[in-house]
Amino acid sequence: MTVLAIKTLVSTGRNGVGAFILQCKKMDFHYCDWAGSSKGMNGFIKSALPEFAAAHPQIEITVSPRPSKHPVIIGHYINGNQKSICVRNLEPLQILKKVELLRDASGQKLKKVRKPVQSINDSVRGVWSPYHGEGMKV
Amino acid sequence: MKRLRPASSRWTGWLLVARPGALRSAQQQPVSLTLRRQQSTSTATAPASYNTQLDGTDHDRFPPLEPLPPSATSLPSPLPERALRSAKLAALHARLSLPKKLPLQTLARTLVDASADENPKFNNANLAFVGQTLINYHIAEWIMVRYPRLPMAIIWAAMLAYTGPAPLHQVARSWGIESAAVPGGEVDPGLLQYSLEKPGTAIRGFGYKREELDFIDKYKFRQSINSGVIFDDDYGNLIRENAQRQRQEEQDAMDANYDESIEPDHMSYGNEATRSLAENAHANFTRAVVGAIYAHCGRDAVKAFIKSHIMSRTLDFSKLFEFKNPTRELNMLCEREDFDPPIARMLSETGRLSRTPVYVVGIFSGNDKLGEAVGPSLDMARLKAAMNSLKSWYLYSPGGNARLPSDMLAPEARPWQPAYIDIGEVVAR
Structure with a gap:
């Protein structure tokens, strides 16, 4: 006769409500010392990467050589996915x-957004019902 | 109430006792490239572990990124001073926007589960206990003030949905925690370390073992809600004699049922028991981070952290309810509150003779409509309308900005005005 409780529900996290966690957690930079396609990448690692790393301490950054291959940047995301971009030439x-x-990506697979608003909350106005109100005169 | 007992300062004393020497030795060693180079060259005199590896790597040309001391592999968890050199740990510290006062060594310690390292001075059990107390206290007072009319069973379910192992496991996952395959002294300190082989020490929350515990199982004794508030844990579950022994027995039973014929591939994906161990390890890590923030940065910081990471999660409280005899309960509620007796009236209908009739039934007390619902039969619509009426009573909220008892701990807080808390249950068990 009393109220019973359903104990299987779990609260849902909402990133950005309260705390915001950047979804990109790690970036790998691969370069080649010799190949011409890595010229820009080598310049980037020397000039811009220290500044970028200092500005984003929440991203773990690794730099490693990959001889005789094109330079690649790989982003690892909190949901377990990874995205890689070849930056040759x-x-x-x-x-x-x-x-x-890569930093701003969420790690989700790219999807076409067809509905402008997505929400986990119910509509404030509720769903229209034909059984309420004045009704429609036929 | 016992659940509202605030965390007292004696725990932090015990926490901060842990490993003072470790921190000191870490401070004495400056982190620099020269140190690393010295260590890599000194390996020529002392045959370190990596030089003996037979991978054929030219260690002079490609020195290891982090030379390990020879004793590292024999330790159950990484040395504290290695925390200062872990990129993963530093990134985690920044990702959670943790205060500078919280050192990396403590953050590394929160990642060591009791199943990986049994020594309480090096694992996160103590921090997790403090964190669990703080999380449960803050969430409990927030739920009670926000929904003052909730029955106790619903409060327990809501507590489980916010502070149980499953939601805290999700919180840890949402922080991007990776776990080491097997714990040991050589793993990166930024990885969560727990063992699937042996269960660690279970954290015990508040609560007392009931004298009649043996008979509860045997004779199905009825337990009142009041006794549950006093004796049971924060989720209304019975305190068993020894949770650790129980887990060990479950583990033994699992080992006994282990079937050699099952393909190892299927085992490698884990099973119910390993998933539960992983879930508990992640949840304990989340609790330990909260405990560490409390130990190093104090009350206000930990409250803000719990608010932004755990309280900010969302839960539809109306989905927690399950009713038996809602019409009778509504009748008793109206009697208790001196409302007119509830009367169900049909507001609208369509297709009474068709295959899919629809009835809209409202429940009225005098001139006030308490609730309404749509149903495929008159009886079902009336039951649903009674449930909606009861939910609208139980889920009364004074608003999101109601003051909490812990707000009074702030300096220069306004005088306290008692919060409205209803007795909850309409029908006592």
Whole structure:
């Protein structure tokens, strides 16, 4: 006769309500000392990367050589996914754009957004009901 | 109430006793490249572990990133001074926006579960206990002030949905925690370390073992809600004699049932028991971070942290309810509150003779409508309307900005005005 409780529910996290956690947790920078396609990447690692790393302490950054291969940046995300971008023959500033793209990504697979608003909350106005109000005169 | 007992200062004394020497030795060693180089060259005199590896790597040309002391592999958890050199740990510290006062060594300690390192001076058990107390206290007072009319069973379920192992496991995952495959002294201190082989020490919350515990299982004794508030843990579960022994027995039973014929591939993905161990280890890590913030930065910082990481989660409280005889309960509620007796009236209907009739039924007390619902039969619509009426009573809220008892701990707090808390249950068990 009393109220019973359903004990299987779990609260849902909402990133950005309260605390915000950047979804990119790690970035790998791979370069080659010899190949020409890594020229821009080598310049980026020397000039812009220290500044970027200092500005984003929440991202773990690794730099490692990958001889005889094109330079690659790999972003690792909190949901377990990773995204990689090949930056061959790009200038340091172009590479910085790519790095910022990886930083801002959520790690989700890219999807076409068809509905402008997505929400886990119920509509404030409720769903329209034909059984309420004056009704429609036929 | 016992659940509202605030964390007292004697725990932090015990916490801060832990490893003072470790911290001191870490401070004496400056972190620099020269140190690293010295260590890598000194390996020529002392055959360190990595030089003996047979991978054929030219260690002079490619020195290891982090030379390990020879004793590292024999330790159950990484040395504290290695915390200062872990990139993962520093990134985690920044990702959680932890205060500078919280040192990396303590953050590294929160990642060592009791199942990885049994020594309480090096694992997170003490920090997790303090964290659990703080989280449960803050969430309990917040739920009670926010929804003052909730029955006790619903409060317990809501506590479980916010502070149980499952939500705290999700919190740890949302922080991007990775775990080491096997714990040991050589793993990166930024990885969560727990063992799937042996269960660690279970944290015990507040609560008391009931004298009649043996008979509860045997004779299905009825337990009142009041006794549950006093004796049971924060989720209304019975305190067993020895949770650790129980887990060990479960583990033994699992080992006994282990079937050799099952493909190892299926085992490697884990099973119910390993998932539960992983969930508890992640949850204990979350609690330990909260305990560490309290130990180093104090009350206000920990309250802000709990508010932004745990209280900010969302839960639909109306989905926690399950009713038996809602009409009778509503009748008793109206009697208790001196309302007119509830009367169900049909507001609208369609298709009474069709295959899919729809009835809209409202429940009225005098001229006030208490609730309404739509149903495929008159009886079902009336039951649903009674449930909606009861939910709208139980889920009364004074608003999100109601003051909490812990707000009084702030200096220069306004005088306390008692919060409205209802007795909760309409029908006592």
